[in-house]
Amino acid sequence: MRLQLLALLAAVAGLAVSIYLTAVHYAGVPLACPTTSTVNCEAVLSSSYAVIAGSPVPTSAAGIAWFALSACIAAAVLLARGATKWTRVQLAWSAIGLVTILYLVFIEIVRLGVICAWCSVAHSLVLLIFLIALPRPGAPPARE
Amino acid sequence: MSRRPNAKRAAQLRKPVSNTPSWIVPAAVVGGIAVLVVAFLVIRWYTTPLPPKPLAVDATQQVVAQLAGIPATELDSVGAGSANNRFKKISASPLTGPTGKPAVLYYGAEFCPYCAAQRWPLIVALSRFGVFSGLQTTSSSSTDIYPNTPTFTFHGSTYTSQYIDFESVEASDRNQNPLESPTAAQQALISQYDTGGSIPFIDVGNRFESEGAMYLPDILAGMSWQAIATALSDPSTPQAKAILGAANLITAAVCDTTGNMPAAVCSATSIQAIQKQLG
Numbered sequence: 040m041r042l043q044l045l046a047l048l049a050a051v052a053g054l055a056v057s058i059y060l061t062a063v064h065y066a067g068v069p070l071a072c073p074t075t076s077t078v079n080c081e082a083v084l085s086s087s088y089a090v091i092a093g094s095p096v097p098t099s100a101a102g103i104a105w106f107a108l109s110a111c112i113a114a115a116v117l118l119a120r121g122a123t124k125w126t127r128v129q130l131a132w133s134a135i136g137l138v139t140i141l142y143l144v145f146i147e148i149v150r151l152g153v154i155c156a157w158c159s160v161a162h163s164l165v166l167l168i169f170l171i172a173l174p175r176p177g178a179p180p181a182r183e
Numbered sequence: 184m185s186r187r188p189n190a191k192r193a194a195q196l197r198k199p200v201s202n203t204p205s206w207i208v209p210a211a212v213v214g215g216i217a218v219l220v221v222a223f224l225v226i227r228w229y230t231t232p233l234p235p236k237p238l239a240v241d242a243t244q245q246v247v248a249q250l251a252g253i254p255a256t257e258l259d260s261v262g263a264g265s266a267n268n269r270f271k272k273i274s275a276s277p278l279t280g281p282t283g284k285p286a287v288l289y290y291g292a293e294f295c296p297y298c299a300a301q302r303w304p305l306i307v308a309l310s311r312f313g314v315f316s317g318l319q320t321t322s323s324s325s326t327d328i329y330p331n332t333p334t335f336t337f338h339g340s341t342y343t344s345q346y347i348d349f350e351s352v353e354a355s356d357r358n359q360n361p362l363e364s365p366t367a368a369q370q371a372l373i374s375q376y377d378t379g380g381s382i383p384f385i386d387v388g389n390r391f392e393s394e395g396a397m398y399l400p401d402i403l404a405g406m407s408w409q410a411i412a413t414a415l416s417d418p419s420t421p422q423a424k425a426i427l428g429a430a431n432l433i434t435a436a437v438c439d440t441t442g443n444m445p446a447a448v449c450s451a452t453s454i455q456a457i458q459k460q461l462g
Contacts (some may be wrong), residue, residue, distance in 0.1 A: 076327055144223065145223055
C-alpha cells in the first residue's frame with residue numbers, strides 16, 4: 040500500500056509538471072530550463088513533435104490526462120486495499136504510458152538530439168508508476 | 184490419499200516463484216529501458232550527417248547568385264509561405280547605419296542552427312536591396328540540435344546597397360569559439376529588445392525586431408547548398424515555402440524603413456499584403 044501511495048504522489052507530481060508545461064506553451068513565456076548542447080527544453084517543446092498530430096494541442100496536455108487518470112487509478116487501488124481488478128487496469132494504463140514515453144525519448148535522442156529536462160522528469164514519473172504497477176512474484180492474484 | 188500428491192505438486196510449483204526476489208522484474212524493466220536508450224544513442228550517432236565540406240569560392244558565388252536571382256514573380260507567388268512571422272513592431276528612433284541609411288542589424292552565431300536557417304531568407308531578402316560579397320558557406324554545430332545545417336556566414340562578408348546598411352555580428356564560430364563582438368550601440372539594442380537572449384536577433388531599422396528562425400531548420404537537413412538553391416526555384420517545395428516566405432516577411436519589414444523603395448520590390452502584391460499584417 041505504501042507503493043500505491045508513492046504511485047499516487049508520482050501521478051500528482053506528473054500532473055503538476057504537465058500543467059506547468061501546458062501553461063507555458065499557451066502563455067508563450069520562457070521556460071525555466073538550462074540550455075546546453077544536450078539539454079534544451081525550448082528546442083524540444085518548440086519542435087513539430089511537441090504537439091499532438093499537427094494540432095495546436097501540446098503533448099503535455101495528453102500528459103495532464105494521463106497523470107490525472109493514473110492518480111484516480113492509484114487512489115482506487117489504495118481504497119480497495121489490495122490486489123483488485125484496479126491493479127490490472129493500473130498495469131495496462133501505465134504500459135500505455137511507458138510505450139508513449141519510449142517513443143518520446145526516441146524523438147528527443149534520435150530526431151532532435153537534445154533532451155528536455157522537464158519532459159525527462161515526467162517520463163521518470165511514468166516509469167516509476169509502471170514499476171509500481173508491475174505484478175510482484177508471490178503476490179496474491181487480483182480479486183474481482 | 185489423493186490430496187497428498189496434489190499438495191506436493193502445488194508446493195513444487197510455488198517454490199520457485201516465492202524464491203524470486205521482488206526486485207527482479209522492475210530491475211529487468213529498468214535494464215531493458217537502459218539498453219533501449221543506449222540503442223537510441225547509437226542510432227543518433229550513426230544517422231547524424233557529417234558536416235558538409237564548405238564550397239569553393241566559385242561554387243559559393245554561384246549559389247549566392249542563384250539566391251539573388253530568384254524571380255520576383257516566384258517570390259510574389261509564395262507570399263508568406265509557411266514562414267512563421269516572428270516580427271514584433273517596436274517604437275524607437277530609427278536605426279541608421281554608417282552611411283546614414285536605414286540599418287538592418289543581425290546578431291547570431293555560426294554554431295546556432297536557427298541562425299543557419301534564418302541566414303537563407305535574410306540573404307534572399309537583402310539581395311533585393313543590394314549586393315553581398317565575400318559570403319562563405321558553413322554549417323551549424325555538429326553537436327547541437329539540427330546538426331550541420333548548411334548555411335553561410337556573414338563573418339568576413341560585405342554588403343552594399345543604395346537603400347539600406349546591413350550590420351552583422353557572428354558572435355561565435357561553429358565550435359562556439361568567440362568570433363565577433365557587437366559594438367556598444369549594437370549591444371544596447373540587443374539588451375533592450377532581445378531580453379530572452381535568443382539568437383538570431385534581427386532589428387530592422389528599429390521598426391521591427393525578431394528573435395529566432397522563421398522556420399524549423401529540419402527541412403534543410405542533409406541537403407547541399409546547391410540542392411537548397413535549386414529547391415528554391417520551385418515555389419512548391421517545402422524549402423521555397425519556408426525560405427522565400429520568410430524572405431518576403433523580411434522584405435516587407437525592410438520596405439517599411441526605406442519608404443517602400445525600390446518600388447519594383449516594395450510594390451509587389453505579396454509585400455504590400457504582408458506590410459498590412461506587420462502593421
